[in-house]
Amino acid sequence: MSTTRQHPPGGLGREPDGTGPAASAVPADRQWRTLSLREASGIVPMARDFARQALHEWGWLPATGADRRAAAEDVLLVVSELVTNACLHADGPEELRIACSPKVLRVEVVDRGAGQPTPRTPHRAGRPGGHGMFIVQRLCLDWGVVRTPDEPGKTVWAELAAPA
Numbered sequence: 001m002s003t004t005r006q007h008p009p010g011g012l013g014r015e016p017d018g019t020g021p022a023a024s025a026v027p028a029d030r031q032w033r034t035l036s037l038r039e040a041s042g043i044v045p046m047a048r049d050f051a052r053q054a055l056h057e058w059g060w061l062p063a064t065g066a067d068r069r070a071a072a073e074d075v076l077l078v079v080s081e082l083v084t085n086a087c088l089h090a091d092g093p094e095e096l097r098i099a100c101s102p103k104v105l106r107v108e109v110v111d112r113g114a115g116q117p118t119p120r121t122p123h124r125a126g127r128p129g130g131h132g133m134f135i136v137q138r139l140c141l142d143w144g145v146v147r148t149p150d151e152p153g154k155t156v157w158a159e160l161a162a163p164a
Contacts, residue, residue, distance in 0.1 A: 071163040086111040
């Protein structure tokens with residue numbers, strides 16, 4: 001799994017409005033949802049509710065079987081972990097973006113932090129904390145960090161397979 005990549009796999013790009021240098025690589029069948037999290041309270045539940053609504057709109061929910069239900073729950077868990085990491089380690093998230101294409105769902109969290117998320121192998125599974133990026137790494141096809149030169153912050157992204 002990568003932790004830094006300028007052009008992540010899947011050609012999903014990072015411009016949800018379809019502009020910018022990656023716009024030509026963005027498939028026409030991609031649907032984006034964006035939520036501003038600046039100065040919001042109850043950020044993690046708000047992000048999960050937003051993601052859940054997007055999954056309903058895209059037909060992932062209500063789930064028709066165990067595999068589809070597990071895929072939707074994985075998305076909600078990844079959203080929770082990435083937003084929580086931004087709250088704990090990056091002075092809070094700025095924005096949550098979710099994109100859906102027929103094969104891949106992408107979650108992006110934009111924050112102001114300079115740190116680098118790193119998965120830690122859980123050395124004490126029974127203790128709280130330190131497992132977020134390990135969980136993201138285990139559930140996702142890939143994940144990484146995109147930084148814009150000479151600008152503060154970063155975008156942490158993760159991609160999950162769409163249910164069959």
